[in-house]
Amino acid sequence: MNTSLSHLPEEQLEDLKTSSQGGLNFRPYLRIFLRKAWLIAGLTTLTTFAGGIISSLDPYTYTGNFYLLVEPITSSAKLTNPSTLARTDGQPDESLFELDYPTNQVFLQSPGMTLKIAQEVHQKVLTREVPAIWKDLRENLKVTRASLPGPASRSGVTKIFEVSYTGKSPQEVQQILSTAAATFLKYSSEDRETNIKAGVKFIDSQLPDLQERLKNLRTQQKQIRQQNELVDPLPKNNEVLTQITQLQNQQFDIETQLKGKKHLSNILQEQLKLTPNEALASATLSQDPSRVSLLSQLQELDSQIAIASATYTIESPQIQDLKDKRENIVNLLNQKTQEILGKNSLFIASDSAALGFQDPTRLNLIGQLLQTNNEIQVLETQLPAIKEARQTIEKEAQRYPVLINQYSDIQTQINLAEEILNKLLVQRETLKVESAQDLPWQLISKPQIPLDENGKPIGFPPDRKKKVLAGVMGGLLLGMGLAILWEKRQNIFHAAEDIAETLSLPILGDIPKDGRTGFSSDITVKPKPAQEISNLPPNYLQENVNYEKPNHLEESYFLEAFEKLYTQLYLVASSKISSLIISSVEPKDGQSKIALYLAISAANSGKKVLLVDTNWTRPKLHELLDVPNQKGLIQLLRDRVPSNEIIQDVPNIDNLFILTAGNPEENCTKRLWSPQMENLMEEFSRNYDLVIYDTPNFFETSDIKFMTKKTDGILMVIALKKTPQSLAKKAVKEIKDINLPCLGVVANHLQ
Known part of the structure; x- marks a missing residue:
């Protein structure tokens, strides 16, 4: 049972049901935790106390900052900026010469820039190594775009970068901020100017070779036109290619139709069990009324024989009389069939399905088969003409490939050379104008740490809540884990x-x-x-x-x-x-x-x-x-x-x-x-x-x-x-x- x-x-x-399902069931663990609540509570108390002790040992932190003005403030200063003339053709457009703030923020905090600052600080403060200083800079040096409580200008933000740093030593914080300020100002003037001059020098070195190359390309293009008496071979090439494409499409359409018709013909032949010649013969035989009448009489006699066989024996006179009548009908049917086939010059095997009775459905399918075969013959007649025309056009198109490829390659190289030459010339003039400007970033607030009324740096106590909370969570997780392991081990x-x-x-x-x-x-x-x-x-x-x-x-x-x-x-x-x-x-x-x-x-x-x-x-x-x-x-x-x-x-x-x-x-x-x-x-x-x-x-x-x-x-x-x-x-x-x-x-x- x-x-x-x-x-x-x-x-x-x-x-x-809950225990047999595949889903999670937390009730066993809850019972374990309740039974071992003393263990979990004890461990949680210990880890919380340890977290509090550790957090009490954390030192105070100090935060200092300085401010950099990175763009002109007044409208007149913008209009007299040489970049305005170079980039806007004398028409002031703020969107074209506005500083890319996000990019500069990322660059100033990048590993390369912070490494420079770390190396400078290490030369002044030998107590710490460069990797340690660099690590603190990557984590604690912040560059943000300063903003005011209310909307500033139209965008709601200022044109000032606020640079801040947080550390555990006020002297180190001051030293790092001073070094960062000097490094950023140097980047805005000397390094930036050096980069502009290097760009102008590079462009000047590229221009002669580019101009000579453009001259040679134009000479080659002129020679091709003269030798082949063509203004431009490309339009003629496109016309020939269009004709070839049209013929390809026509050939593809005909081949597709031909494939479909042949497939349909095969399906109809399979369904009817007739070849096209047999289908033609069957259709011809089915149209003769006298033969159709004989087939109907033959079917009627077969039905009578089947009915009589249920009552009489095979040797009975009734059955024999019906069989004699059937034999006579069969002979008449064969004579009529041969007469029709001979009149229409048709020949089919004596056991072909075309000789049988064809109902309306089969006659409809036979008509489809004959029509499909006629369409196949038409398509097979059209296909050679299309292929011949395509071969003629393709033979004519063979005169152009080398000429067209040469001409197109030269024209592409000319266009590319002209585009590069124009861009280099415009960029050279732009860089020359910008190199004349003398508007580096300005230090509007020196690096400093907030001081109290006694002139001592103001420090901020560590956030002890996180470590205490980590102690609580760690104790809970450790206690629950030990409780589960304890009970599993008890078995x-x-x-x-x-x-x-x-x-x-x-x-x-x-x-x-x-x-x-x-x-x-x-x-x-x-x-x-x-x-x-x-x-x-x-x-x-x-x-x-x-x-x-x-x-x-x-x-x-x-x-x-x-x-x-x-x-x-x-x-x-x-x-x-x-x-x-x-x-x-x-x-x-x-x-x-x-x-x-x-x-x-x-x-x-x-x-x-x-x-x-x-x-x-x-x-x-x-x-x-x-x-x-x-x-x-x-x-x-x-x-x-x-x-x-x-x-x-x-x-x-x-x-x-x-x-x-x-x-x-x-x-x-x-x-x-x-x-x-x-x-x-x-x-x-x-x-x-x-x-x-x-x-x-x-x-x-x-x-x-x-x-x-x-x-x-x-x-x-x-x-x-x-x-x-x-x-x-x-x-x-x-x-x-x-x-x-x-x-x-x-x-x-x-x-």
């Missing part, structure tokens, strides 16, 4: 929810700790009658169970758990349970006590219950019930005595019977599973309402698997904070692999 989950409470069904189940999500099996019972001093048969939990269990609603276990509470609350919870376990068994089962196996993956997981109290709960409900102890190596049930164990299952299998002589009544508990394991000291050569054991299990199922087998541990013997196949299922007992998860997973995997019926799991809280 396989487990059915349709009657489980909604909470357990939801848990099983045990801490709660019933862990079992359900790890094994993907329903939890049928969550047995609390047994706080009693010893076993007592006085079980006051009174479940509902067995006949009502199958009619219980799915949410029955979430409601109050009808029982009388014992005097001790802890005992009440313990006994109530078995009443719920018994009820769950009938809710989870798809049919009546008559026998089940109770096992565990390790010794001392409490499976024998689970089996005993489950049997008592079932007996109290009115069931006739047999409890069988099959654990020969470690029998436990006789000790719990204080019954003799001299004779039991071992003797029943060995001596083959009647079972009622061995089975005992349990004292003080009605409807409960026990078959102990027997004396384990006696020599027993038989295995637990045997044909006799199978017969006994069938006998027990007939004589008792419920048979519960307390078996050895799951991995102790393979006999458990054979026994499970003969019962309604196995109930696995998992001891919380004891049973290894790896063994439990291995057992469940083996149960699923060999398709054993599994009822579910019982979570057992040991002492």
Whole structure:
């Protein structure tokens, strides 16, 4: 019997669905974090305290700046700027001579510029190496375009660069800012002027060669025109190429149509099973009324023969008379066919499909085939003429390639040379005009660090919040990681929810700790009658169970758990349970006590219950019930005595019977599973309402698997904070692999 989950409470069904799906399930981790909250809180406190200590050691930082005016401020200064004359032909256009601010900002902070500043600073301050200074400059030197709180001019920003630097030493900050200011001013004057003069010199060196090359190209072009008596061969070449293209297109269209028509002809021939000649013959034969009439008579006779054959024998006069008539019609049909074919000079094979009756659909397809073949002949006639005309034009075009290529190459080189020459001349004049201007950047605010009323640099305390927050987050992550690793290393189940999500099996019972001093048969939990269990609603276990509470609350919870376990068994089962196996993956997981109290709960409900102890190596049930164990299952299998002589009544508990394991000291050569054991299990199922087998541990013997196949299922007992998860997973995997019926799991809280 396989487990059915349709009657489980909604909470357990939801848990099983969540655990079986492929999505993330954070609830196991949340339970781990709650259990190890002390560890996470302790580590978080330590790392937060460490972050606070480290942040308190961070030094103060100092920030200084200076300002550079990089463009003329007034309109008159713009108009007198030589760049205006060079770039705008005397017409002021701000967009043409405006400074490229983003590019200059990136350049001033570039590795090359900051390296120059670092080298200059190192020469003045020998205590730090160039790489260290360079690294700080790349990180802390900022160049921004200064802006005012209100809109400045029309763009809302100024024409001033603000250069700032932040460091831990006020002297170093001042030194770096002073060096950066001197380097930027030098770039705006000397280096910029040097670059302009180098550009003019380069252009002057390129002009003579370019002019000489342009002169030679024009001479070559003139010679080609004179030798070939052409003004420009390009238009003629284009005209010839256009004609060739048109003929190519016509040839392509005809070839495409011809290919399509031939394909259509092949399809029609395949469908009709006729060649074009046979199709012509078929069409000619189908147009003769007398032959069509003979074909109709022949079809009518075939139908009459078929009908008569169902009534008469082949030798009957009726059948023979019809066959004689058919033969006469066939002879007349053949004579008429030969007459028509001879008249039209047509010849086809005697077994050709063209001789048969052609219905309207086939006649339509035959007409299409004939029309398609006629169109193919027309296209095949046009194609040679097109090819011949194309060959003639291509032969004429062969006179021009070399001439046209030479002329085009020379003209392209002339155009390119003229364009480059004109650009170089214009650029040379522009650079000469700009080289005359004397408007470098201006330092409008010297490098300085803000000072307090005592004249000391104002420093800014470090941002301790980030390190403290990093300590908090680091402690939380470290604590959670260690908590997960700790529990994974423990390899045990801490709660019933862990079992359900790890094994993907329903939890049928969550047995609390047994706080009693010893076993007592006085079980006051009174479940509902067995006949009502199958009619219980799915949410029955979430409601109050009808029982009388014992005097001790802890005992009440313990006994109530078995009443719920018994009820769950009938809710989870798809049919009546008559026998089940109770096992565990390790010794001392409490499976024998689970089996005993489950049997008592079932007996109290009115069931006739047999409890069988099959654990020969470690029998436990006789000790719990204080019954003799001299004779039991071992003797029943060995001596083959009647079972009622061995089975005992349990004292003080009605409807409960026990078959102990027997004396384990006696020599027993038989295995637990045997044909006799199978017969006994069938006998027990007939004589008792419920048979519960307390078996050895799951991995102790393979006999458990054979026994499970003969019962309604196995109930696995998992001891919380004891049973290894790896063994439990291995057992469940083996149960699923060999398709054993599994009822579910019982979570057992040991002492």
